[in-house]
Amino acid sequence: MERHEYDVIVIGAGGAGLRAAIEARQQGKRTAIICKSLFGKAHTVMAEGGAAAAMGNVNSDDNWMVHFRDTMRGGKFLNNWRMAELHAKEAPDRVWELEAWGALFDRTKDGKISQRNFGGHEYPRLAHVGDRTGLEMIRTLQQRVVALQQEDFEVHGDYEAYIKVFAECTVTRLLKDGDAISGAFAYWRETGKFITFDAPAVVLATGGIGKSFVVTSNSWEYTGDGHALALLAGASLINMEFIQFHPTGMVWPPSVRGILVTESVRGDGGVLTNSEGRRFMFDYIPDVFKDKYATTEEEGDRWYTDQANNRRPPELLPRDEVARAINAEVKAGRGSPQGGVFLDVSSRLPAAEIIKRLPSMHHQFKELADVDITAEPMQVGPTCHYVMGGVEVDADTGAASVPGLFAAGEVSGGMHGSNRLGGNSLSDLLVFGRRAGAGAAAYVDSLGGNRPQVTGVEEALAEATAPLERQGGENPYEVHHELQRTMNDLVGIIRKENEVAEALEVVEKLKERATNTTAPGGKIYNPGWHLALDLRNMLLVSECVAKAALLRQESRGGHTRDDYPAMRPEWRRRLLVCSAKPDGSEVQVVEKAQISMRGDLITLFDRAELSKYLTEDELAEYDAAAKELS
């Protein structure tokens, strides 16, 4: 069997994975990047709006503290505040660094990086390139990897001396030596041959879990691999009940249902209306945001040109609020003909401006739906977009509880609390990708010569070949479809106790069926086999989502319970932590207390605002901190 030795292996080649790999290599570590797709195709490529970083290029009042506050508000104060702090502080440097690696962002008049408005961000904050920012980011990072390989070629005569990309290669198990990580087991999609990676540090950067749902903006890769690999290796996941349903996905034609319509449409002036022509978002401003959003259309419209004297239009509320509002309008019978609501930018901007600012939206609607967005409204509805939950990590290093295991980006949890703000994902990838790469490099240094030994290869091999050897079992595509329908219908945007419980029963049965799947055909590029292996991950993650959703008896961010519609302060400090046995059985969810926010951070907020989120006890802590600092 093919075997490779590395210092650090990074699983996933999206923004977080590439930034982690670049960091590990820059710190002198021999680094492998393992990705399921071709190099440069990861899901980051689909990010549209931009990367949030308080550079203050458009509004000089912006700074990290404002960004920190916006992030915490967006996450309804459930965020890991240390991550939110690091993120807000470091995002500008990470964006500027991309520019030095060749990225070409759109510019302001004075030649700086332009920044655009987005939901939940107080000031224009998103560095962007039209509406294809993710592509720019992934290409820049990809080209940075190539630049490092060229440097290595100059010195060592081998492009791959220090950093090598294993493309179309899927990891099915992390390998351990006792408690510590010692490598990973994978197969080449192209040939079906197996590989063992011998490495003391693994950075998970595998993205999200959207493929467990029918209507999703996510690609086939988003099968929760990193989440599941971490669980099976003994690490814990947090906040798995929080899933972001992006308010605006395409609703028609059926085959593209769920494909993302960027929030930039609203950031650049687009408005949401129902079948009665009403801008309904004005009816859905929640109490906690009452003083921050315009109450009339006139004020909202003035805000685009005069932000100092007006409040934002409610179309730019955080995503969870907008998604729920759209859902409610459709349920109340005020939806559009194709089952969404209207999103109109045609009456708000000149056609040429729309094509310049939103080129890929224009292209996407024209090519896929025969809709000209410069002349008519789009129809949109919520789509499963992002999982806030993920591997529980140390904020500063990205380290999980298992020695040698690190995670960054969507697969890690905590940073975004119960709801992520748009634009905070691309910056998250950069900030924590770099930190996880550095954390892994430091961990490898700390080991000295004591590299853990690879074990468990036999078991991993047996597990991976089983669907090929079985005869007459289940069709993996059917098991997958049933899981997607179940999660979509029963653990979707609005949840009820009995429905989530029902979903758990279905998942239990599907887990059984998934152990009996058959993949006809050979080992060479066999998608049926690949899906059969991915099912284990999707089912495990779905179980975590459902179990956590059942426990949290409140509504907050990306978790809305019909039977507990209010946000409850006593639940703010209760994080739900999932764990499982190495065979994926006995998924457990336990409560864990959120650590109190540092005094200098909590006092960045007004007491009046905090009183909407915190318990009386916590407010007493706030008073003590305020007193100490005054």
Next chain:
Amino acid sequence: MSYKGKFRVWRGEGGEGRLEDFTVEVNEGEVVLDVIHRLQATQAPDLAVRWNCKAGKCGSCSMEINGKPRLGCMTRMSTFTEEETITVTPMRTFPVIKDLVTDVSYNYQKAREIPSFTPPADVKPGEYRMQQIDVERSQEFRKCIECFMCNNVCHVIRDHEENKTHFAGPRFLMRIAELDMHPYDVADRKDSAQEDHGLGYCNITKCCTEVCPEHIKITDNALIPMKERVVDRKYDPLVWLGNKIFRR
């Protein structure tokens, strides 16, 4: 609004293969990739196809549909009649791995041979100042989703395997133009574009531009201007004289 569509899909691996006929359900609003996925789920579970975003943003599902290079996710079934047999084959310029999946490693090799962005040593991150009008030229080329259909269609390598070693293809000649037009790139790329990467092979038939799903004007905006830059250098009498006198 659904009907039974007729598909003829190339199946095979290891240098052998054949066109296989399928009859498969087609629904309103679907694209070719949807139908390929339905074939996988119902009739041919091991049918190999690359795809990711299904929204024309990642450039993974390049294939040849009725002989034309296309993204499967952006080719709507409504562009065909219900009676038409739709033939789907892998990209021809690259070796087939299996079914519709080809070995595109040529492209990654070429990417590695183009010297990277080279900024001036004294500009620090955060200090870059560029005008929108100056970044727009390179931005057009950075819209590229690397579907590699331009390289697939380019006759220099489509019909001449032997040219692959010394021809980077439209994708990477455009990359050279992109860097050459970057306001902060200080590397000299003109000679190597011609001598190392085969810019001279391009005889501007614009096949690449025609197939580009991002509608990048590869020939007009990247390759022709790059050729002009090379020519300006080569036939500039002062440069010529300087080269004669000072070379080595």
